[in-house]
Amino acid sequence: MRIILCGFGVVAQSLIKLFESREEELYSKYGLKPRVLAVFDSKGSAIDQSGLELDKLIQVKEKFGTVKNYSEKNNSMKGSEILKNVEADVLIETTASNYKDAEPGMTHITTAMKKGMHVISVNKGPLALAFPSLMELATYNQVMFKFSGTVGGGTPILDYAKNSLRGEKITSFAGILNGTTNYILSNMATGLSFDEALKDAKGRGYVEADESLDLDGLDAAAKLVILANWIMGMKVTMPDIKCVGIRKVTIDDIKKAEKNNSVLKLIASCDKELMVSPKEVPKDDPLGVNGTLNAIAFTSEHSGTQTIIGKGAGGTETASSILRDLLDIRQEIAKNWNQI
Numbered sequence: 001m002r003i004i005l006c007g008f009g010v011v012a013q014s015l016i017k018l019f020e021s022r023e024e025e026l027y028s029k030y031g032l033k034p035r036v037l038a039v040f041d042s043k044g045s046a047i048d049q050s051g052l053e054l055d056k057l058i059q060v061k062e063k064f065g066t067v068k069n070y071s072e073k074n075n076s077m078k079g080s081e082i083l084k085n086v087e088a089d090v091l092i093e094t095t096a097s098n099y100k101d102a103e104p105g106m107t108h109i110t111t112a113m114k115k116g117m118h119v120i121s122v123n124k125g126p127l128a129l130a131f132p133s134l135m136e137l138a139t140y141n142q143v144m145f146k147f148s149g150t151v152g153g154g155t156p157i158l159d160y161a162k163n164s165l166r167g168e169k170i171t172s173f174a175g176i177l178n179g180t181t182n183y184i185l186s187n188m189a190t191g192l193s194f195d196e197a198l199k200d201a202k203g204r205g206y207v208e209a210d211e212s213l214d215l216d217g218l219d220a221a222a223k224l225v226i227l228a229n230w231i232m233g234m235k236v237t238m239p240d241i242k243c244v245g246i247r248k249v250t251i252d253d254i255k256k257a258e259k260n261n262s263v264l265k266l267i268a269s270c271d272k273e274l275m276v277s278p279k280e281v282p283k284d285d286p287l288g289v290n291g292t293l294n295a296i297a298f299t300s301e302h303s304g305t306q307t308i309i310g311k312g313a314g315g316t317e318t319a320s321s322i323l324r325d326l327l328d329i330r331q332e333i334a335k336n337w338n339q340i
């Protein structure tokens with residue numbers, strides 16, 4: 001499988017390490033032989049049409065902070081140029097999410113789809129701003145579009161709702177979709193002020209470079225958009241979400257929840273409306289998880305309410321979701337071969 005990798009941050013590097021450490025098993029068990037033809041980060045690119053050496057890629061990135069030093073040839077190509085010039089089967093998009101214009105991820109994804117490449121994205125920006133039209137573009141170009149890692153990191157939330165509950169009608173769902181704000185609110189419940197809890201979360205590297213994405217609920221809202229489209233069949237984008245973050249949560253709000261035998265959580269919900277907002281959750285409710293955990297409760301017509309709990313972020317966790325998507329694509333391609 002020929003791959004172009006957009007972005008080379010923690011998640012993409014974890015994916016390369018997964019490819020390396022599981023090489024034999026991926027081939028013997030799943031028939032998957034990933035061949036990474038091109039990678040780029042914000043400073044440069046590495047390209048080899050016959051496949052890059054994965055251990056060298058990691059070593060170069062660790063030593064120089066960029067893949068540019070992998071080779072002197074073709075080391076300054078931009079993502080869009082690479083996508084136009086390199087023939088591959090799958091684009092894996094891991095550049096940072098932004099909710100203003102979703103670039104550069106949007107251009108990477110649309111260029112790849114128009115070229116007939118399958119796409120895996122862990123970048124939430126393009127999906128949050130244009131989910132319905134990206135699905136149409138994928139269908140029009142007859143390519144697969146996968147994004148398991150955008151919600152729940154390595155916890156298969158989208159797959160659970162879409163596949164494990166197939167045949168069911170999910171009527172509503174609600175959950176904690178942002179680990180950073182959960183960590184901050186959990187610490188406030190133990191007596192820390194908002195500023196102290198935020199400082200602690202920053203010290204642990206949990207908070208996004210643009211803190212507003214976590215604190216103002218944008219990350220949770222983006223995940224809600226993805227869930228609403230994919231699980232509920234809605235055609236919505238970011239402006240359709242009523243969104244309130246956690247900046248205004250006070251110690252008094254936390255104490256009030258405590259009095260009600262509850263905890264305050266940033267809840268993303270899809271019921272009569274789509275909303276992200278701090279809400280009281282009873283302490284014994286499965287959604288009352290602490291730390292950086294994510295949790296989501298799906299309520300369906302016949303099978304009641306089920307809650308999935310797991311880590312919602314992390315390099316290896318999110319890389320494992322990309323691998324799941326890649327295996328799905330490999331399996332679909334194999335099915336089509338059998339039909340020919």
Ligand code: HSE
Binds near residue numbers: 179207208312
């Ligand atoms: N900032 C996000 C979180 C990372 O805290 O959950 C995963 O999308």
